[in-house]
Every structure is written in C-alpha cells, then in structure tokens.
Amino acid sequence: MTTWLPPPPRRSNRDKRMLASPHTSRQKVRYALVLLSLGLLYGGCGWLIDHFFTPNNPFPVTVWLPAGLALAAVIRWGHRVWPALLLGALALQTLVLGTPLPGALLAALGAAVGPLLGGMHIRRHCSGRLPFYRLGDVFRFLWAGVGLSALVSASGSLLAQAWWHYPGVSAALQQLCAGWLADATGTLFFAPPLLFLQRSGGVDPVPARASPLELASGSAATLLAAAVLFLGLNDPHGLYTALPYLLIIPLMWTAARASLRSAHWLAFGILLLALAGAAGGRGVFFGDSPGLALLNAGMMVLSQSVTLLIMGALIAERGSAEERLRRANHGLEEKVAERTAQLAESEARQKQLVDAAPFPLVLSRLADGVITYANERAERMFKGRLHSTQGLTVDDFYVTAQARDEVAALMRDKGQLRDHEVRLQDTGGRIFWALISCTLVRSGGTLHVITGINDISERKRLEHSLKTANEALRQHLNEIESLQSGLKEQLVRDPLTGVFNRRYLDDALPRVLAHTLALGKPVALLMLDADHFKRINDTYGHKAGDCVLSTLGARLRDSLRSNDMVCRYGGEEFLIVLPGMSLEHAIAKAEQLRKVVQQWPIEALDHTLNVTVSIGVACSPLHAEDAESLVHAADTALYVAKSSGRDRLCVAEPPAGMSPRSTTLSG
Known part of the structure; x- marks a missing residue:
C-alpha cells in the first residue's frame, strides 16, 4: 500500500x-x-x-x-x-x-x-x-x-x-x-x-513545480485581490458578489504547481479576509444586512473549501501517479543506458545481454539493416530464426515503406527512438501493432541498432473498443438531448393547436409586460373565443371540433408578427399577446383577425364550417399594468362582446378615474 x-x-x-x-x-x-x-x-x-x-x-x-x-x-x-x-x-x-x-x-x-x-x-x-x-x-x-x-x-x-x-x-x-x-x-x-x-x-507526494518566487508572488497577488474584494470594495447593490468565487482559480494553480499545504493556507487567508470584511461591514458581500454578508461569506467558505478538498485530492493523486511513472521511466532509461554501454564493450557481452532481456530485442546493422542477432523472445514474436536467415533485414518486417522511412529519419536526426508506435508483420504475414525503442551502439567499429519491441495489439484493440463505445455513448447522449428538447417543447405547446399553452402564458406574460413597460411601450392583449363552439361539438362531433380549433390556431399564428404570442387559454378560447402595439393598432388587428376567421370556411372532416369569433381587447398600461388584471380586463371585454351578439370585438373599459373608452365592432 x-x-x-x-x-x-x-x-x-x-x-x-x-x-x-x-x-x-x-x-x-x-x-x-x-x-x-x-x-x-x-x-x-x-x-x-x-x-x-x-x-x-x-x-x-x-x-x-x-x-x-x-x-x-x-x-x-x-x-x-x-x-x-x-x-x-x-x-x-x-x-x-x-x-x-x-x-x-x-x-x-x-x-x-x-x-x-x-x-x-x-x-x-x-x-x-x-x-x-x-x-x-x-x-x-x-x-x-x-x-x-x-x-x-x-x-x-x-x-x-x-x-x-x-x-x-x-x-x-x-x-x-x-x-x-x-x-x-x-x-x-x-x-x-x-x-x-x-x-x-x-x-507533499509530488515535488513542487513552481519556484518559491512564483509561489510567493502568486500568493501575494491573490491575497491582495481578496483584500480589495472583502475590505476595500463596497458593493451595496450586489453587482460583484460572484467575483470572490473566481479566487478558486489561483487556489487550483497553487495546488497543482506548489503543494496542497500552500493551497490550504492560501485559502485560509482568503476566507479569513472574507469573514473579516463581512463582520466589519465592508466588501462585496456586505449589503443592507450584516447577517446576510456573513451568510454569503459562510457559503463561500463551504464552496471554496469543498472544491479545494476534492480538486486538490484529484491533483495530488494525478501528480503522485505521474511522479511514480516518471521515476519508473527514469529507472528504465537508466537500465537501457547501462545495457547499451555493456553491449558496446564486446559482441559476446551484447549477445548475453540480449538473451537475458525480458522483452524482444533485435540487433541490426545501421548501414543496410541486416539483422545480426535476435533474442529468443523476438524469434517467438516473429515466428522464425531471424539472425541465421541469410540477408534478412529489419525493413522486411515493416508493413509500409512510409513507416520504415519515418523510423530511419528519426534515427538519423536523434540517434535514438523512444516508444514509437508502428505496424509490423511476422514471417507468416500476421500484422500487429508494436511499440519500438531504438538505440545506436558501436560494435567492432560498425554502428548497430538495438531495437526493443513490445506487442501492443491488445492495447490497440482495447483503445478501438473504447473509441467505439465512446462514439456510441456520444450518439446516445445526442439522442437524449434531442428527446429533452422535444419534451421541453411539449411542456409549453398545446398538442392540439400547436400554439403555446397556458402554462407558458403564465410564465411569459409577466416578463413581457415588465420588459415592454420598462421600455415605455404598450402591450396589447386579445382574448378570442370561437362562437357557438359547443354547437359544433354537439352537431358534428368532438373530432370536428378539434379540427376547428387546430385550424383556428394555425390561422391565428400565421396572421401575427414573429414577436407576437398566441396561446390556447382554455377550451375554445385563445389569448394573443401583442408587445409594443398601441390600442388603436390592436383594435385594427383584432378586426382583421375577426374577418379572416369569418371569411375563410374551415374544413372539418367531411364538413365545411363557417366559424366566427368574439374578441375582447385590453391594453397595458391603459387598462392594467400587471398580467392578472390585464387578462381579466380582456376577458371582461370578451364577455361583453359575446353578450352583445357575438362575431364582434369589444374594448375593455379603463379603470375608474381615467377617461372611458368603449369600442364595439361587429360584422
């Protein structure tokens, strides 16, 4: 352990x-x-x-x-x-x-x-x-x-x-x-x-990668920034409340480049400044309530400490693994260098070392690539007697000439090769992936290449399997995202008419009103009801009524602007939101919609039906400034229109104290 x-x-x-x-x-x-x-x-x-x-x-x-x-x-x-x-x-x-x-x-x-x-x-x-x-x-x-x-x-x-x-x-x-x-x-x-x-x-299990000067300057800059945020910067409106959470970035840098000890002490200094500023009535966390400032500081203590603990442990584990791997690689390089020096002393010594090697090794001349010796492991890998075959060269075992030329170029430039992946083939024609390392040695006045070979075909197969699994997982995630997008759309759409439903209206209308009124522009509301719709259901059936509602919703949607919003309010009632439209233009638009519905018969199953609508019109801020009151005003106007004989529109009465205005248009 x-x-x-x-x-x-x-x-x-x-x-x-x-x-x-x-x-x-x-x-x-x-x-x-x-x-x-x-x-x-x-x-x-x-x-x-x-x-x-x-x-x-x-x-x-x-x-x-x-x-x-x-x-x-x-x-x-x-x-x-x-x-x-x-x-x-x-x-x-x-x-x-x-x-x-x-x-x-x-x-x-x-x-x-x-x-x-x-x-x-x-x-x-x-x-x-x-x-x-x-x-x-x-x-x-x-x-x-x-x-x-x-x-x-x-x-x-x-x-x-x-x-x-x-x-x-x-x-x-x-x-x-x-x-x-x-x-x-x-x-x-x-x-x-x-x-x-x-x-x-x-x-710490991992040596520090940053110099003491880097650590000291980084820590000083971080503490200075924290002091400015928590002791010098006043933020009564809460504009900079999120800035302190960015201090986790230098903490992660300290944990990765220096040590966990330094990171935790730096975090302690940051949090101490945060608590001091909150208790002293200063800093980005301080607002109207000192208790709220301390609560914000406490939440920062929780989030920063937990993040540093988890990420610091991950960094430490990875750094420790890298350190062990580096030491293992360093030890392996030292062993290879030692064996290379021993091989250079004499050919007999070279053969002894090659035979004793725990992995396949091949010795070949640099000038022509002829194999002069190969240990038993290499012969088992390539399925043949390599060093006794007359004129057999290492080039014969490369699958492609391009791979052979690439290895030769690297040897000429660097004199050695470490852990290079290449495709090789044995004497029987089997192609496999190998990891080769090559080193130049001099024996008897002639330059030789010692090549260590490791069969990594199984690792490549696993990598391919993992890649295939990742692709399948990515495709599955895309399908899930597509389904989620469809579900979100179904939550806000009426399945029969294709327009927005009342849930979406209850959420969107207050936001539209607040945004539009803040810009000083009006918002018009049309409450529309299909006349005698119950008679259609009773006479032609509910499927015919569904066709009428679906066609009516499509016509309303096609007759509106791109930023207008039509919703099915309930039953045969539709509510249309017209942002930025004055009362006069809303009355004209409502009359246009009434005539469009009146003049276009609707095909419902095997029947051609003439449908009329009654419309109630209200406008904010004339009739109301909140969503509930504005919908109520339009609904009241709709009731007046239906009571006056249907197939007409009626404008809501303004609240008491304002100049009355009532308009009723009929066909």
Missing part, C-alpha cells in the same frame, strides 16, 4: 506518548498543560466568534471555529483530548454564551462527542496520513469529519435549547440545520490549516 506522507517526526511520537496514560509526575504535568492549553484555545476561539460575529448574526453563527479546532485535535492526538474538549465547551457555554448548566452540559457533550466520532473514524482509516491527498480520504473527511461531527454537535446544541423550551418540529429542524451549517463551515475553514500546521514535518 502506497504511503502518501512520511511517518510523523519524533516530536509527534513524543506528543503521542505525552498524551498517553501518564506514569511519572512530569508526564502528568505535561498532559495537564496540553489539555489546559487546548481547552483555553477552544474557549478563546468561541469567545472570538461570539465577540465579533454574533452581534451581526444571532447564534448559531456562520462559522463556528471551535468545531474545526476540536476535529483537528482529535485527528492529531486521538481520543485522549476529550477532557479538554468537554471542559472547554462547558466553559464556553456557561461563561461566554451564558447557557444554563443543564443545557450547557448537553451542548458541551455534543461538541465533544461529535469531533471524537468523526476524528477517530478518520484516524482509523487514514493510518497516520493527512486526509487530503486521496479522494477517498477527502470524502471520508467530508462525511465523517464534517457531516457527522457537525450533526452530533448541532444535535447537542438543539437538545440544550429544548431542555427548557421545546421549539416545535419546524423550528427544531431549522435550528438543527443552522447549527450543523455553522459547525460544518467552521470545520472546513479551520481544521485543514491546523492539520497542515501540526504536520509541519510532512512533505
């Missing part, structure tokens, strides 16, 4: 022995001092949060630092720190927060048991390494160290409050969620830098 971090330094072992069961008086004193310091630090963190953050955001606060301190202590030293956690939490509850003793005991018990459960689970599965270098360890840290620990601590606080007054199920769940969020945010904010600080002797 690969170890990501070296064993802790000796002082860490001494610290563990110091926290073990004390035997001597000196050990007892040290043990007591460590526990006392931890308890004081726990209470001090709680006092700091209560002093600076609670006035702006009632308890539970956005970030509860003692939760992160407790988890880091348990991960570092184990379960023997529970007295410090319990006493520190009890002192904090009674002396700082003023909680009555029974409630304080419950809250302190939850604050101690939660980190113990999460921290001991992490210690048991991480085997002494920090839980930030493997994705599995990160997820274990998130669910056990953050989720479970915060849940138990928040449950203790909730029980402490319920000891005197039960808040009810809804309020209890709300308090539990708020407490969990505060403990989880505090753990994500405070535990990682503390663990990196305690493990100062550890090293």
